[in-house]
Amino acid sequence: MGFYSVLTMAQRWVAERVELGETVIDATAGGGVDTLQLALLVGPKGKVLAFDIQQEALNKTAHRLHSYEEQDKLGKVELIKDSHDNMSQYAAHGVGAIMFNLGYFPGGDQQIITEPDSTLRALEQSLLLLRPGGILTCVLYPGHPGGDIEAEAVERWAAALPHEQANCVLYRQPQRPAAPYLVAVERKAPRS
C-alpha cells in the first residue's frame, strides 16, 4: 500500500488535533491546499489565517476556496500578504495548528523561496502561539537549491526544543535523502 506522502501525513496529524471553532494558521498558503483543509477542519465557527508574501499565491488560494462547493462548511479565512515571521502580530496564543510547507510556489516565481532566518523566527513564534496539544507541521525540501540548508536549520531547531515544552517527530525516507520530509512539533501543557 505504501506510506503516506509527507503532505498527507502532515494533514492527518493536523486533523487528529484540530478542534471545531478554533483558530489555525497556514504559514505558507501557496496554492491553498492546506488552507482549504484547515478551513474544513475548524468549520464555520473557526478561523484560518493564511500567510504568503506573493499576491499570486493568495489569489490562487482565494480561487480554491471560492470554488469549493460546500461553502457553509468552511471556516472564515483571512488571506494575509505578509511574511510568516510577523504572524504574532495577527494571532493570539491558543492556536490549534500551524502548517508550513517550505520552498517555492509551484507554477510561480521559483526564485522566491522561504529563507532559513525568517522561517526560524516564524517557528519560534508558532511555538508561543500554539495551545497545549496544538501541532506545528513543517514540510522540508532538502533537494531544492537552498532547501538543504533550511532543512538542516529547522531540524536543529526542533532537536534543541526542551521536551518539557514540546514533542518532535521526523517523517522521512532514509533511502532518499533528497526527498521532501516532515518535522512535526506538538506543544505540551506547562507543568503546574
Ligand SMILES: C[S@@+](CC[C@H](N)C(=O)[O-])C[C@H]1O[C@@H](n2cnc3c(N)ncnc32)[C@H](O)[C@@H]1O
Ligand atoms: C511550497 S509553497 C506552499 C504550498 C501550499 N502549502 C499549498 O498547499 O499549495 C511555499 C509558499 O511559501 C511562500 N513564502 C515564501 N516565503 C514566505 C514568507 N516569508 N512568509 C510567508 N510565505 C512565504 C511562497 O511564496 C510559496 O507560495
